[in-house]
Structure formats: structure tokens, C-alpha cells
Amino acid sequence: MSKDSFPGLRDLGTIIVIRIATNGLQGLRSGPYFYQQASFHHVYRVFPDSQSAFFSAITQSPISGQFIEHRPTDHVAVPSRLYSPPQTPKLPLSGLRFASKDVFDVAGLKTSAGSRSFFELSDPEPKSAFIVQKLSALVAVLVGKAKNTQFANGEDPQEWIDYRCPWNPRAGDGYQNPDTSSSGSAMAVSSYPWLDFAIGSDTCGSIACPAAAQGIFGLRLSTDTSGIFTRSIDILHLVSSKLLEGASEPGRSPPISEVQTIPSRIVYPKSSFPHDNGETIESVDRFIKALESFCNTERTILNIDEEWKKTDPQGLG
Numbered sequence: 001m002s003k004d005s006f007p008g009l010r011d012l013g014t015i016i017v018i019r020i021a022t023n024g025l026q027g028l029r030s031g032p033y034f035y036q037q038a039s040f041h042h043v044y045r046v047f048p049d050s051q052s053a054f055f056s057a058i059t060q061s062p063i064s065g066q067f068i069e070h071r072p073t074d075h076v077a078v079p080s081r082l083y084s085p086p087q088t089p090k091l092p093l094s095g096l097r098f099a100s101k102d103v104f105d106v107a108g109l110k111t112s113a114g115s116r117s118f119f120e121l122s123d124p125e126p127k128s129a130f131i132v133q134k135l136s137a138l139v140a141v142l143v144g145k146a147k148n149t150q151f152a153n154g155e156d157p158q159e160w161i162d163y164r165c166p167w168n169p170r171a172g173d174g175y176q177n178p179d180t181s182s183s184g185s186a187m188a189v190s191s192y193p194w195l196d197f198a199i200g201s202d203t204c205g206s207i208a209c210p211a212a213a214q215g216i217f218g219l220r221l222s223t224d225t226s227g228i229f230t231r232s233i234d235i236l237h238l239v240s241s242k243l244l245e246g247a248s249e250p251g252r253s254p255p256i257s258e259v260q261t262i263p264s265r266i267v268y269p270k271s272s273f274p275h276d277n278g279e280t281i282e283s284v285d286r287f288i289k290a291l292e293s294f295c296n297t298e299r300t301i302l303n304i305d306e307e308w309k310k311t312d313p314q315g316l317g
Helices: 003-011 116-121 130-137 183-191 208-214 233-243 278-295 304-311
Strands: 033-036 039-042 044-048 054-060 067-070 075-079 097-101 141-146 197-202 217-220 225-230 266-269 299-302
Touching: 054 075, 054 183, 075 141, 097 183, 130 141, 130 197, 130 233, 141 183, 183 197, 183 208, 183 225, 197 233, 208 217, 208 225, 217 233, 225 233, 266 278
Parallel strands: 097 141, 097 197, 266 299
Antiparallel strands: 033 039, 044 075, 054 067, 054 141, 197 225, 217 225
């Protein structure tokens, strides 16, 4: 900046101009920064989480890349898109902001899975879930963890105990069921224009049902796996095509020849299966025998009720 620029800055209301040596700043991307204690820091715009969709807000260190969690929160800090590289055919998701259902691990952070007790007993995760890794590698920006029902079970709003159920923005009075279990992910997408997409999981409608309740697009990539919520069909196509890139058949598991290992242990939670329906038990047993043959191993019978009685930790129920 030349001295000739100073009068123009004064006309804009600038009071003080500080000259800073540019050594070491060549890699600094364009965008807003604030300068404190001889360091530049990213500027975030803070948006209210009016629908209570988020479990926590997440920022990322521009130096180490470490994820930093902010909880509890009723606001979400969102960085400028200018910090991200320009979108290219190789990085088409660059700068897109997304939220993650809190069943997907994020490196350095704990996963709640919708349960306070599980969160308290958990350790920070050493690495992110594959879908979070892939989106981060494509320079999509994770801004927070979205709420979900406990362990992704189906729950009505009055059944949310540990964390408050998000509010459905599509209903006139705000008290309509947002549906589950990826409630927060769908809620955030339907409510906040500053969020481009969110990821959730679906085993039996956990993406399809909340998407329908919020009037947004929802896509489960395959049975019992991760999926996407968006307001835009173009973003849905863009994100899903990148997540499925390289798959032999979109949305399907790879051929068995590409699977590196076959399970060596089969845990059979016998206490969890019904005992008053002979046909059901016979059908399950046929499947387990076929699985034993395929894996060349035998089932380990587990009685969860008895194990809990033997290992019930004091003070935790």
C-alpha cells in the first residue's frame, strides 16, 4: 500500500494505519483477518442457532488444521468462503459449508451419538470418519455437529431426554415432529441459508423421513450408510457424485474381491432376539450358520443382560 492510499482510507473513516512486514505472509489467502499479538486470525461471522439444530459449533485452526469444538452453543461461527481455494474440477466443493450428524467421528473431538453418558465416557477420536475425511480433502468446511436422537434410534420430540429436540421450521407453530434420527442435519439445512449441505445416516428412514418433514432433498447413498441433505438439487448432485467417485457401482459395496479382510468373529446377542416365534429364530439361525461357513468361524453367544449385571459400573445406572 502506498502513501497515496492513506487519504482515501481517511475518507472512509480510518483512524490508524499500521504497517506490517509481509515476510512469511505470502501464503496468506485473501479474506478478512484481525491482527492481534503479532499474529493474523480468521474472522468468523456468528449466526444464531434459532432452531436448536446444532450439538456444537466447530472451527478449524488455519495453521495446524486441528478441529476446535465450541459447546454448548446457541450460535455457529462461519468462516468466509474467501479462505478456501477457488472451486475447480478437482475441488468442486471448495468453500461449501456443511454440518455433520454427531454419529460421525471428527478427529480430536468426542462423539456423543446423542447420549450424554456416552459422551462423558468417550475419549477424543484419533481420526475422522471416512466421509468427513473425504469432504475435508475436497476442502468443504465443517462448521458444526448436528443433533441426532440417542444412538440414531427413532424418537418423538417428547422422548428426547439428554438434548433438546430441534424445532421444525416448516410447521406453522414450530411444534411439529421434525422426524428422526438425522433431525439436526435436516433442520440446519432447511433453516439456515449460510449452510450448503449436511450429512446424516440412514438405516430405516433416518434421512428420507427428516427430509420429507423439512421439505428438502435427502439422498441415502446406499442401505445403512451415510447420506446428504441439501436445499439445492445441483449441490445434491455435486456432493453425491464426489462421494461416490471411484465406486464400481454407485451406492453399492465393493466386490468381495476388493474387501481386504473377512470378519473373524461373529457376536450373537442371543438375549436381543425374540424367543416366542420359532420361525423367526429358525430363520435367524439359518443366516448365522451361513455366515459362520462364509467367515470360517463360529458364533460367540452373548447375553447382554447378564453381562450388564456383571459389569454395571457404579454410578452409571
